Amino acid sequence: MPIPVNNTPTNESRRRFLRHTGQLLIGFHLLPASLRLAQAGETISPMPDEGNINTWLRLDAEGNLTVLTGKTELGQGIKTALMQIAAEELDISMQKVNIIIADTAQTADERYTAGSASITASGSAIRSAAAEARKILLELAAAQLHTTVQQLAVKDGVVTALNTKEAISYGALLKGRSIEGKVTEKAPLKDPAKYTIVGTAWPRDDIKAMATAQPVYVQDIRMPGMVHARILRPPVYGAKLSSLPNDDPAGVTGLLKIFRNGSFVAVVTSEEYQAIKALKYLREKAIWQKPVLSPAQDKLFDQVTALPLKGEEVAKNEAAEAAIAGAAAKVEAVYKRPYQMHGSIGPSCAVALWKEDLLTVWSHSQGAFPLRSTLADLLHLPESKIRVIAVPGSGCYGHNGADDAGADAALLAMELPGRPVRVQWMREDEHCWEPYGSAMVMKLTGGLDASGQLLAIDTTLWSDTHVARPGGKAGHFLAGRDLATPFTFTPGGYSGGSYRNALPLYDTLRKVTLFNYKGPLRTSALRSLGAYANIFALESFMDELAIRAGKDPAAFRLQNLKDERAKAVIQKVMDITQWEKRTGAKAASVGWGIAFAQYKNDAAYFAVVAEVAIDKTAKQYRVKSLTGVIDAGQVINIDGLKNQTEGGMIQSTSWTLLEQVQYNEKGILSRGWDSYPILRFQAVPSIAVEVINRPGSPPVGAGEAAQGPTAAAIANAIYQATGSRLRELPLKPDKINWQY
């Protein structure tokens, strides 16, 4: 049995608990405690070993549990879900649990919080560590209570011997020692049938902090002596600064520094508004050499599909080609998705402090550890001299400006030792410089036999990268590319994001070919990556095939699926919406559409029915309702799962109806909410989400499951009502042929 070590007195343990966590006990979580740690000059702990229990959780003398995750909170509720997993396995009440999110000085390196993978990765690690800790605690209790582990029961962190009714708390068992030992993966896991915390709608406590205006976000960080910075971003990608005005901005007091390194320019002032004024001045006076942005927006798709590219055979299948060639009916359609943006409501922000040979960066990045390694490259500093602390920001939905703002702040902090530098991007910075979701073209060809049976689907797609997160190379930072000695940007070779969900889950012959092109705009990970466009295309296409086969679109999907869980979500959404009434005699003013996908073909199952209301006179339509059914395996937090799914359906509705990044040869034209409108309240449909819980099945992330199917369901509903098949996103009403 691993022996608990570190036999420190209770008070010492308490102090350590406060020092290392402080979250529930001190007002603003992370900041004051973390800052003290940095200022006190304490050494940064070496990389925690992921095989150790105390990398993932710590119990203090009062029986409080601190969970440590390398993932970060993005508004998806991951903190609560991970706390539930630990509390459940240890039988500790949720009131006694708190959590520390990604911090390079404290937590495991769990790379990026992305791909709906936090529950699978961090969740299972925490569950295993908690099970191991429970095993150790029960062995200690058995010795203490003179009984066997089998004769023990645990409730709210108190272990009771069933025969003698003698009891002892976890805190009393540990007496301030910490649980040290390896996660063997051999400790018994709790039977999901006995769960009382996992699966419930345990509320998030950060919502109270948000609703009562407590400091929650990186934007809320205030430190003594903190200065404010704004960045003069170039007018277009790749522009080089020719000259800045020699004089200081007129009418701006409190100017501390105009920093220039190559084409990277920043103003630093003592008050925030001064920096905004100075930025305005510099924007007017700076002279740039500006490259032309090409190909033009209206020529993009034609040009990229005509490029002599070498295709990547994602799924090779000669039988599919042959089946389509010999099919009784051959169906072909081309779908398009424009560049679309994350559009975080709060533009990116970071605070950085270079003090006593240590750079601390507070960032809403999705990857604290990769950000640290990329900062090390940018600044030529060893990683041991950099600490990145994840602090929530405005919702990001992928790789937005967070990391770039972190790099901006870090560069400036190095110039101003001892002073915390806060960089706040302006709205225009976020709109113009965030990496967008790539524009994509999907060409689908399918074959049906004479009886309308599906024979094969052949997919060809064109996409720029969906994965350009900083992972150690400073060329991934905007600032890195603008320095006098620039870092070059080379996108990675990973194309899995581009063809995500391009391979149909349907039981048919399948072939997928990907053409990777390099487009004119900056792209990277946006919620669900290529899956949004690929599912929009495939699920629109399934509708087209069903109609050609003379079959009901929902029944056609069921016929071509073998996976029972896939069929179950479709059947359930059909039942809820009384689908059979929706396909027969349709009301001219209403259309219904259905779509389905299993995210990544290996995560959450999601089916959705969209209802659109048509106004033929006004030549307008609106999405009236969306009904979704999701199966994400074992549910961790039922309300969190619904919240994420509802949000995904609404966000996808906004992308699908309205969104397209506009640009011309001079640069990005979508510079604010007037030129890049997103869904407002009056256009929001009513939303219903049902969950199929699968206790005992592995829990999978669900944050991205709704994006693609929602788009296709809307397109399919428009088709049902108007007979217009809209294959190019966004689905603007002027694309409908109203002469039906």
Next chain:
Amino acid sequence: MEQTIVLKVNGKSSSVTIDPETPLLYALRNNLHLNGPKYGCGMALCGSCMVLLDGKAQPSCIMPCSAAAAHNITTLEGIGTAQALHPLQQAVIETQAAQCGYCLNGVIMCAKQLLDEHGSPSEAQIKEALQRVLCRCGTHTRFIAAIKKAAAMK
């Protein structure tokens, strides 16, 4: 350049020494250390910076402090606290109406004016009142449910 301006915020008069052109938002956040109003666009298009000016929900990102001095300003901090929640705050917590929560300030401040003027608003009135607020997480329907719940609590 800088002047001393008295701002009446949450029932208290506070002197700030500031460039009078400074939009109210920055004075609230940086001089008075309030977290409710947030920077979103600086163009009165997203509602993140919403405050009540004499009871009416207004963006604080473009109004200069010199003009704001004429009004009674209420921020999210001023309508309720963690110890004494306003029904809107309580309803938001009970409905778990937030994802990232960045837009929540604008939602609550617009809803505050609405509930002050209409005891039990219709869904259409709620949507209209929130039309100036942008939410990117897609929490809209929960906000609407929370406001209905708050109206029922009052």
